[in-house]
Amino acid sequence: MTDRRADEDAGETAGPTRREDEALLTGRAEYTDDLSDPNATHLAFVRSEYGHAEIGGIDTTAAAGIEGVLGVYTWDDIAVSESPGVLPTSTGSLDCEVPAHPVLARDRVRYQGQPIAAVVAEDRYRARDAVDAVSVEYDPLEAVVDSVAATAEDAPTLFDGAPDNVAATTDQGDREATEEAFADPENVVDVELENNRLISSALEPRAALAEYDAAEDRFTVTMTSQSPHGHRRKLAHTLGLSERQIRVISPSVGGGFGHKGHHHPGEAMAAWCARDLERPVKWTATRSANYLEGAHGRDHRTTAELAIDDDGTIRGLRVETHANVGGYGLDGGASMPGWYGGLLSSQYRIPAIHCETHAIFTNTAPVHSYRGAGRPEAIYVTERLVDVAARELGVDPVELRRRNVIEPDQFPYETPVGASYDSGDYERGLEEALELADYDDLRARGREREDGRLRGVGVACYTESTGGGFESGVVRVHRDGGVTVSAGTHSHGQGHGTTYAHLVADVLEIPTDDIDVMEGDSDSIPTGTGTFGSRSTITGGSAVVESAEAVLAKARRFAAARLEVEPDEVAYANGEFSVRDGDEGGSRSGDDTADTVSFADVAGMAYGWGVPEDMDPGLEETTFYEPDGTAYTFGTHVAVVAIDPETGELELERYVAVDDCGERLEPTIVEGQVHGGVAQGIGQAVSERASYDGDGTLLTNSLDSYAVPRASHLPEIETGQTVTPSPRNPLGVKGIGEAGTIAAPPTVVNAVVDALAHLGVRHVDMPLTDETIWRAIRDSR
Amino acid sequence: MATHDIELTVNETEVELTVDSRTLLVHALRDELGYTGPKVGCESSKCGACTVELDGDAVKSCTVLAVQTDGASVQTVEGFADEDGELHPIQEQFSAEHGLQCGYCTPGMVTTTKHLLESNPDPSREEIRKALKGNICRCTGYQNVVDAVESAAAALAPAESEGESASGDDVDLRTDYPTPGED
Amino acid sequence: MxxxxxxxxxxxxxxxxxxxxxxxxxxxxxxxxxxxxxxxxxxxxxxxxxxxxxIGEIDALRGIGSGADVESGADSGADETAIGALTTYADILESDRLQRHAPVLTDATSVLADLQIRNRGTIGGNLTAAEPGADLPAATLAADATVRVRGPDGERAIDAAAFLGADGSEPALRERELVTEVRVPHVEAGGYAKKTHPASGYAMVGVAAVLETDDGTITDARVAATGVLERVVRLAAVEDALVGARVESKTIEAAAERAGETIEPADARSDDHASGEFRVHLLSTYAERALERAVDRVAAGAGGTGTAGDLE
Missing domain, CATH: 3.30.43.10 (Uridine Diphospho-n-acetylenolpyruvylglucosamine Reductase, domain 2)
Incomplete structure (x- = not known):
């Protein structure tokens, strides 16, 4: 392949990194709330003040009387409408029968912030006034917010259909083999840990602008979506429509991180109200509404044991976890914990693994995928356990990892928990990271620093499953040779426009300037799965490349007809078809036959009069691509910390990330993904926790109380790489979006525990706030 | 409820507007005037996505009433590029250093950066990080943002003073007092 | 929103x-x-x-007086600085005069909120709101500042402790009164140290310290803490331990040790990031850091003979 990028990278001047940037930098990019429609109305919700309550009554009279208020709705209005009014729930893998999340509360609320009533007004401010004017009578019920406490016999029950609050219990791995491994082990090491509940905190809150065309009985919903076709399906479910009746457009979106793949009442109610009022309805969540309604992420309470020989050989891993799924199963949120165990083997040969997962309802916001979605939880368990084991066996944690790491010749490697690792050289990644961090020197320098602080070095390895599901990719060549590429993924920071244009330009050997990339319109794009799970380059990228290759093959046949040679006699370079060197073109009719034909000429032929007899007109290909299996990204991260033992203050002095995501198509974008993921992972490790009081009141309901990292909270991130292509997709790529959120938490916690180990500290739960560290030190004394 | 007729200058264009007492500047800019560069990311004056220049100062337009800006001059990110559409050097460097991903925080970041570099043309990385305290980015981990600010500082520096900073630039007024004649 | x-x-x-x-x-x-x-x-x-x-357009309320009363123009003496109520944090930071003569105030302002908020927020608003964890109440209390207010009954001057309710009484500002000016006495040995709350940006714990010294002996000490209780509070035990002592690090350390003596952890503010017990624990460290900053300025000023205003 000719690298179209070579030209662009030439020269000293730093050009724009991404084609998306200019619109974003100048304020021209349009996010959902930026869309202006003079006829638009504004939707806002009355949300439950309580974590658990029966609704006694709702008085909407005063609200309805406010000037400029167009509608005030409760469940009673939904119930008599033609829409089911409930959010889809994947109940297939659950052990219970529970009702789905209604868009407005029926008679009971199960988490603080659950929508009870909806108001629509001429402007945002009136809508707010109307929300204030609705009065709700609550009959508060006892609440339970902790997943372990919720399984106690006397715990309050959320749903009659799940009397013990258990949504599902799932087994992964081999229970018998694992019990055998633990039957007579040389050593057993255990940890009990909590994976803190997080809020994804994309900077743009969720929003939708819904329009209803009564003549066509058709909706257009412009919304903050990572998955336009996915949301179309979910909206159809809630509204009781066919997917063909809904067009979902996802314009510029200000960060997703999983949260904008989920389906919540806001977008559905905007659509429902748009039909009822026959006016466009805009809904934009406030930050606090976004925090209250979730979906939140993580929130596991876990016990784990490792059976390990004296020489450090790992024999077995046994895990039991309680996963808090919140007040309702949202989409697959309640069944998602069931596959969390898939990465428990991390980078190691562990002959026997068993994991039992309990998905538990509590009076908290629904929990669903957040950047990593099960993978950070699993890797955290194993990487903490390996560190604890190393300390108890008296070996360096790195040495213990080396002893158990899967060797390069063992791929594909089947883990006992169902993962099939595609390719890797795990030890090389480990060694690269250690070298970049200068690990031996750090170890030699010891724990005590000259300034009285304690130094700690933490290492964690990880694997990450990436690229599940299928994706669509279309390459449409226009008559003048211009190209529109589209895919069912959605870019909200990942730079697909740049990546896809480069990929297609590489295949078609035309300038990227001749290529437009389109995402985020369910009417214009055949179908799609969306962007999440570090999947877009693997699936969307491969789909558009396969389409581009098919386009080129067809173009070659057109060119052959024009050049009067066989297709395999046609050479193609830099946008021009010619007769291949050495092929004299014996079949050519004479001197006036063209020697070359351009890509644009071929496009003209494809749509012109007189298409060659044995060919169909048109130059457009659609691919529905599914990879030949999961691609497993991997890497090793190293953190160096300094802790003030008096105050517990933690400084992240260094952070080193060495990641292997196969081929790096856009190295700058890949690094950006690593930076962002690490930053969020550090956020989980040191400051972020969504916390509820015992009544189900969210204590961290704003940026005043939920601590997302600021610039000054984060270290410089030093990056390195190894490159092991994946054999499971034509690009050899692996996803990189979530690596940082997976690797950083155990890396940082391992470093902190390393700094405190001499005091007898064995484990500290995240987030490692100053107080948490101070208490760990104090309690060890 | 009282409404007020106000006049202000936005990106060098004079506009007249009728606003409610309670209308926030960010909503007047976005909903009334169509300047959607400033974004709303929170309601507690923490995220900085709504940062604009108000009479030359970077401020959070969610924490200013529109009526307070009667007679004032506002610049949003829409006013950064020059008349020919050439990006401002800060905008250029944010792109060159990949200092933006989803772009939602970017108008605020760019505006704060401009203010920082006006008062401190050659900031250290630590100073940059501190100056960006009021601008949250959830995508980049800030690393490339800091790179972009550094590059923008270099791009904006007068050519003759590249390299060593002039003596006296780094005096900390808290502890070091230049004596007359020293400068 | x-x-x-x-x-x-x-x-x-x-x-x-x-x-x-x-x-x-x-x-x-x-x-x-x-x-x-x-x-x-x-x-x-x-x-x-x-x-x-x-009141944003009342220019008489804006500005930092170099020894002059910003409102009346009358000379208020060279040993204090008058700061108009509408003076922004950014203006305070840009004042060489305050940097030099009221470093406790500029120290606290330099770590207050963020760049944008410093461009807009005012000293009068800050002291009137006196949010728990706000930095300036501690600094003005330690500085022994006077807050001048105007109301229906005319003008009055209120010392910072009474204004902020740090003396056990309710904050002194009455209805329909507004702050016009804050007067800060000049004391070079001042400093502020803050543990910033990772989410709110307010002080989890902030300590402001001002020392008056005579030939290496501390003659007066005012140490005030914010973030720990709902209102700012003087740390009397620390002050008592300092007065009469020599300016040296072991004195400072020993005095700072006593910072939490008079505050019950159960009375202290508590949230998900820091319990009351932890905040009280941090007091000593931050008192020491604030005092060290103040002492550094004593040391820096020891060699100087110039009088205030020389360099302006």
Missing amino acids: FPPQFDYHRASSIDDALELLERHAADDPRILAGGHSLLPDLKNGRASPRALVD
């Missing part, structure tokens, strides 16, 4: 502001200065006045 409805009135002078407050007394009027406490409160439903009186 959206403030409730209110009427907005712009005052053209202090007298006009007082008149507007009087006229709209039934609407529970609030004074709008920089707005960086009031507007967040309005947006989050913590306040719902029916009238605001904007």
Whole structure:
């Protein structure tokens, strides 16, 4: 392949990194709330003040009387409408029968912030006034917010259909083999840990602008979506429509991180109200509404044991976890914990693994995928356990990892928990990271620093499953040779426009300037799965490349007809078809036959009069691509910390990330993904926790109380790489979006525990706030 | 409820507007005037996505009433590029250093950066990080943002003073007092 | 996100502001200065006045007087600086005079909130709101500042402790009074140390310290803490231990050790990031850091013989 990028990278001047940037930098990019429609109305919700309550009554009279208020709705209005009014729930893998999340509360609320009533007004401010004017009578019920406490016999029950609050219990791995491994082990090491509940905190809150065309009985919903076709399906479910009746457009979106793949009442109610009022309805969540309604992420309470020989050989891993799924199963949120165990083997040969997962309802916001979605939880368990084991066996944690790491010749490697690792050289990644961090020197320098602080070095390895599901990719060549590429993924920071244009330009050997990339319109794009799970380059990228290759093959046949040679006699370079060197073109009719034909000429032929007899007109290909299996990204991260033992203050002095995501198509974008993921992972490790009081009141309901990292909270991130292509997709790529959120938490916690180990500290739960560290030190004394 | 007729200058264009007492500047800019560069990311004056220049100062337009800006001059990110559409050097460097991903925080970041570099043309990385305290980015981990600010500082520096900073630039007024004649 | 409805009135002078407050007394009027406490409160439903009186255009309330009363122009003496109520944090930071003569105030201002908020928030608004964890109340208390206010009954000067309610009484500002000016006595040995709350940006714990010394002996010490209790508080035990002692690090350390003595952890503020017990524990460390900054300035000033204003 000719690298179209070579030209662009030439020269000293730093050009724009991404084609998306200019619109974003100048304020021209349009996010959902930026869309202006003079006829638009504004939707806002009355949300439950309580974590658990029966609704006694709702008085909407005063609200309805406010000037400029167009509608005030409760469940009673939904119930008599033609829409089911409930959010889809994947109940297939659950052990219970529970009702789905209604868009407005029926008679009971199960988490603080659950929508009870909806108001629509001429402007945002009136809508707010109307929300204030609705009065709700609550009959508060006892609440339970902790997943372990919720399984106690006397715990309050959320749903009659799940009397013990258990949504599902799932087994992964081999229970018998694992019990055998633990039957007579040389050593057993255990940890009990909590994976803190997080809020994804994309900077743009969720929003939708819904329009209803009564003549066509058709909706257009412009919304903050990572998955336009996915949301179309979910909206159809809630509204009781066919997917063909809904067009979902996802314009510029200000960060997703999983949260904008989920389906919540806001977008559905905007659509429902748009039909009822026959006016466009805009809904934009406030930050606090976004925090209250979730979906939140993580929130596991876990016990784990490792059976390990004296020489450090790992024999077995046994895990039991309680996963808090919140007040309702949202989409697959309640069944998602069931596959969390898939990465428990991390980078190691562990002959026997068993994991039992309990998905538990509590009076908290629904929990669903957040950047990593099960993978950070699993890797955290194993990487903490390996560190604890190393300390108890008296070996360096790195040495213990080396002893158990899967060797390069063992791929594909089947883990006992169902993962099939595609390719890797795990030890090389480990060694690269250690070298970049200068690990031996750090170890030699010891724990005590000259300034009285304690130094700690933490290492964690990880694997990450990436690229599940299928994706669509279309390459449409226009008559003048211009190209529109589209895919069912959605870019909200990942730079697909740049990546896809480069990929297609590489295949078609035309300038990227001749290529437009389109995402985020369910009417214009055949179908799609969306962007999440570090999947877009693997699936969307491969789909558009396969389409581009098919386009080129067809173009070659057109060119052959024009050049009067066989297709395999046609050479193609830099946008021009010619007769291949050495092929004299014996079949050519004479001197006036063209020697070359351009890509644009071929496009003209494809749509012109007189298409060659044995060919169909048109130059457009659609691919529905599914990879030949999961691609497993991997890497090793190293953190160096300094802790003030008096105050517990933690400084992240260094952070080193060495990641292997196969081929790096856009190295700058890949690094950006690593930076962002690490930053969020550090956020989980040191400051972020969504916390509820015992009544189900969210204590961290704003940026005043939920601590997302600021610039000054984060270290410089030093990056390195190894490159092991994946054999499971034509690009050899692996996803990189979530690596940082997976690797950083155990890396940082391992470093902190390393700094405190001499005091007898064995484990500290995240987030490692100053107080948490101070208490760990104090309690060890 | 009282409404007020106000006049202000936005990106060098004079506009007249009728606003409610309670209308926030960010909503007047976005909903009334169509300047959607400033974004709303929170309601507690923490995220900085709504940062604009108000009479030359970077401020959070969610924490200013529109009526307070009667007679004032506002610049949003829409006013950064020059008349020919050439990006401002800060905008250029944010792109060159990949200092933006989803772009939602970017108008605020760019505006704060401009203010920082006006008062401190050659900031250290630590100073940059501190100056960006009021601008949250959830995508980049800030690393490339800091790179972009550094590059923008270099791009904006007068050519003759590249390299060593002039003596006296780094005096900390808290502890070091230049004596007359020293400068 | 959206403030409730209110009427907005712009005052053209202090007298006009007082008149507007009087006229709209039934609407529970609030004074709008920089707005960086009031507007967040309005947006989050913590306040719902029916009238605001904007004093933002009263130029007489703005500025840092080099020894002059910013309002009347009268000389208030060379040993203090008058800061108009509408003076922004950024203006305070840019004042060489304050950097030099009231470093406790500029120290605290330099770590206050963020760049944008420092451009807009005002000292008068800050002290009036006196949010728990705000930095300036601690600094002004330690500085022994005087707050001048105007109201229906005329003008009065209130010492910072009474104004902030740090002396056990309720904060002294009465209804329909507004802050016009803060006067800060000149003391070179001052410093502020802050543990910033990772989410709110306010002080989890902040300590302001001001020392007056004579030939290496501490003659007066004022140490104030914010973030720990709902209001700022003087750390009397630390002050007692300092007065009469020599300016040296072991004295400082020993005195700072006593910072938490008089505060019960159960009374202290507590949230998800820091319990009351932890905040009280941090007091000693931050008292020591603040005192060290103050002492450093004693040391820096020891060699200097110039009088105030020499370099301005």
